[in-house]
Amino acid sequence: DFPTTPGVFQKVYSGNFTAFVAKFNNAGQLTKSTYLGAPVTYGLGVATDSQGRAYVVGFTSYNCTPNGSTCPFPTTSRTVIPTPPSSFNGYGFVSVLDTNLSTLLYSTLLGDPNAAPAGGGATTSEAFSVTVDPSGNFYVVGVTSSPSLPTTAGAFQRTLAAFNAQPIVGFAAKFGPVTTNGATLTYLTYLEATGVDFGDFPSGVAADSQGNAYVGGYTNSPTFPVTTGAYHTPCPLNGADLCPAAFVTKLNPAGTGLV
Numbered sequence: 001d002f003p004t005t006p007g008v009f010q011k012v013y014s015g016n017f018t019a020f021v022a023k024f025n026n027a028g029q030l031t032k033s034t035y036l037g038a039p040v041t042y043g044l045g046v047a048t049d050s051q052g053r054a055y056v057v058g059f060t061s062y063n064c065t066p067n068g069s070t071c072p073f074p075t076t077s078r079t080v081i082p083t084p085p086s087s088f089n090g091y092g093f094v095s096v097l098d099t100n101l102s103t104l105l106y107s108t109l110l111g112d113p114n115a116a117p118a119g120g121g122a123t124t125s126e127a128f129s130v131t132v133d134p135s136g137n138f139y140v141v142g143v144t145s146s147p148s149l150p151t152t153a154g155a156f157q158r159t160l161a162a163f164n165a166q167p168i169v170g171f172a173a174k175f176g177p178v179t180t181n182g183a184t185l186t187y188l189t190y191l192e193a194t195g196v197d198f199g200d201f202p203s204g205v206a207a208d209s210q211g212n213a214y215v216g217g218y219t220n221s222p223t224f225p226v227t228t229g230a231y232h233t234p235c236p237l238n239g240a241d242l243c244p245a246a247f248v249t250k251l252n253p254a255g256t257g258l259v
Contacts (some may be wrong), residue, residue, distance in 0.1 A: 008034035052099035057127035081234035112146035136177030187255025193221030209254030214228030
């Protein structure tokens with residue numbers, strides 16, 4: 001009985017935790033409200049563009065037989081990850097809805113395209129934050145335990161330097177503006193420490209008019225990538241060989257390196 005409004009994208013509750021997107025006017029009155037996704041879907045971040053479209057990121061996981069309606073997470077064309085097998089551990093997602101929350105303009109999963117990686121076990125990914133720049137490009141950051149994300153050619157970190165059975169590392173992605181044909185992935189890169197990794201957690205992202213991405217978050221690693229002349233480096237270790245610290249990272253517009 002969560003309040004939804006007429007004509008929105010998804011009025012039917014999927015069950016067992018379903019994400020929602022709600023729009024309010026400047027007086028705080030609910031104008032639009034829709035469910036979003038399959039069972040076990042969490043909306044974790046939202047942004048809007050100059051047209052009032054909603055960009056939503058989060059996490060989805062289901063374990064059921066796809067039935068073509070409320071079970072699979074809804075995706076559109078030009079997805080980074082196609083619809084996965086009926087059982088998987090968890091994917092991040094980014095979905096773009098029109099200003100009336102009635103049409104899904106673009107939607108893709110973000111994670112490991114393999115439900116079970118070659119090394120065994122299961123992987124999961126979560127998208128935490130999204131932003132849109134003045135040109136309509138949108139940026140997503142989150143975490144993954146997968147050593148085989150579908151990173152793009154020339155990206156800053158295409159592969160993990162090292163990983164254990166269940167790494168926790170960051171990722172960043174940039175997409176071109178949403179059109180009638182969906183959106184195109186500009187880059188997808190890991191953002192993680194080298195060597196033994198203790199956990200990197202990008203949790204926020206902003207962008208400027210030049211297309212640079214500014215990523216903020218938390219790391220435990222003394223080898224998290226920093227640049228020459230940075231404000232604070234190196235990070236002192238504590239007794240457990242960890243280096244708990246916040247970080248801020250600026251990626252260039254192509255995602256090929258750190259500024």
